[in-house]
Amino acid sequence: MNEIERKFLVASEAFKKEAQNKAHIVQGFLNKDPQRTVRIRIKGNQGFITVKGKSNASGTSRFEWEKEIPVDEAEHLIAICEKGIIDKYRYEIKIGNHLFEVDEFLGDNQGLIIAEVELSSEGETFSKPAWLGKEVTGDIRYYNSQLSKHPFTEWS
């Protein structure tokens, strides 16, 4: 139930040409505390409830628990979430054996694009596409829970 992933800024929109999938995601938080984040997500016609714990020292691994739930239940749950709903497009891009999930944020986080790659171990290597920018793994400012409180367009 621990997820190992690395997170990067995205330097150009070239990734869009390589995307195999694009989905609209709306999500809110029942708790934004990085030690026990509770997220409600609607992705296309699916709903999810996800709990995340705190990360390890390197920021690569974090406890994660998720269940799919009906969209109408997710909508009721989003209605009682804290302020700061996240709205974004998610692109999926398979490169070699790895899936990159690239989030293009809308609304208060417009202008921010983040790529995540999930790994099976901390040391696993992967091919870096040219559009991948600076690594921000473990930087909690880029957690969606924190972007919901302190959106990108308000950063100084």
Place this chain on the structure above:
Amino acid sequence: MNEIERKFLVASEAFKKEAQNKAHIVQGFLNKDPQRTVRIRIKGNQGFITVKGKSNASGTSRFEWEKEIPVDEAEHLIAICEKGIIDKYRYEIKIGNHLFEVDEFLGDNQGLIIAEVELSSEGETFSKPAWLGKEVTGDIRYYNSQLSKHPFTEWS
């Protein structure tokens, strides 16, 4: 998804003789905010995740969403809950058409016994057993989320 219920203190232990069921419950909270409470519960060999919203003005009705989850997953989730795990016995007592759930608290809330009865409408009447004490419906001090923060044995 709204639950209508009334809550009472329990004046004597006479209810124990009438109980049809007794279960041990351990529960923690991923969020104790009464507007978006997230509870993880282990009841016997079942696990649950439950979200509750804020109540209406009379305190009788509250948004509630619940899913059963495997006990081992509930254990992992309880491990990242906030401090203040609730430990109690729950007795079930059917009186007429109504089910009374009586919680006898242990640990930091020892000495507190609360009965709840679920109703199908706000005005519905029900038979009050002799052991039922003062009504505390809508008093958030008696929410389990609040007992977890401010346990009964520390009340002045």
